[in-house]
Amino acid sequence: MASADHAHGHDSQDHDHPHSHDHSHGLGGHAHGANENRTFWAAALTLGFMIVELTGGLVAGSLALIADAAHMLTDSVSLAFAWYAFRLARRPADAERSYGFDRMQIVAAYTNGVAMILIVAWIFAEAIARLYAPEHVDARTMLWIAVAGLGANIVAFFILHGADRGNLNIRGALLHVMGDLLGSLAAIAAAIVIMATGWMPIDPILSGLVGLLLLASAVRLVKQAGHILLEGAPAHLSARTIADDIVGAFEEVENVHHIHLWALTNERPMLTFHARLRDGPATENTVSRIKERLKARFGIDHATIEVERGNCADNEAPCA
The missing domain is CATH 3.30.300.30 (ANL, C-terminal domain)
Structure with a gap:
């Protein structure tokens, strides 16, 4: 498709005058800068607490915490990708990419949605395995680490919540942070039940329920980003x-x-x-x-x- 505004015929005002387009979007550039900064800090916070959770899991011998740390590692990489997409989108258009790099945000959103679907598939597989062979969990250590993780995830969530939630890249980043937040809540609930009753299957059951919630959001994000990548018409326009x-x-x-x-x-x-x-x-x-x-x-x-x-x-x- 053509990449410059022009018209052929007597009505074109630009007929004999070369011109270029500013893709900085005016005030929109400030919004993109805020989105970029918020995504960076959410990624840094998630990566930092992932190290804390991994250490706690190794000390407590908790496979659940180690698995959640692996989940947070994946999320921190996804958030870093979202942040890089915002940085890349600031580059000006060139001869090979006449529209610039804005579409990288949609690629990041699509990739994050697919990554979350794969994570949910892993959660389901792990939950089924643990239902058949429950793992022993140090519930007290699990509880404290999960509470600390919840605090970190809430901070990351509010950092991103203040960004432009109409932006698909931000929504993809929010999806991963929401997954960590729900995972922390599930871990807290599971730890309390295990401490009170000793019933280990509660951990994989709650993990599976969180996975179902994440799956619905991830599929919706992939469909919306995929629609844009396939040059589909915007939903609000005909x-x-x-x-x-x-x-x-x-x-x-x-x-x-x-x-x-x-x-x-x-x-x-x-x-x-x-x-x-x-x-x-x-x-x-x-x-x-x-x-x-x-x-x-x-x-x-x-x-x-x-x-x-x-x-x-x-x-x-x-x-x-």
């Missing part, structure tokens, strides 16, 4: 609605066809289409006026419009 709106708003536009609607990220919808003008004198500034309407009504600030009269340039037939 190509047909946009085409009808333009034809209804501009008397000189006879029809809109070859319309393609997709998104670079969930925050940046993109649009290309052909606009056939009616016979008659050329109307000045039609392209500029259409773009202004697209931005005001639909939030689309990057549209490529090809203006035509007569046959469609792509198929040499009358425009439908």
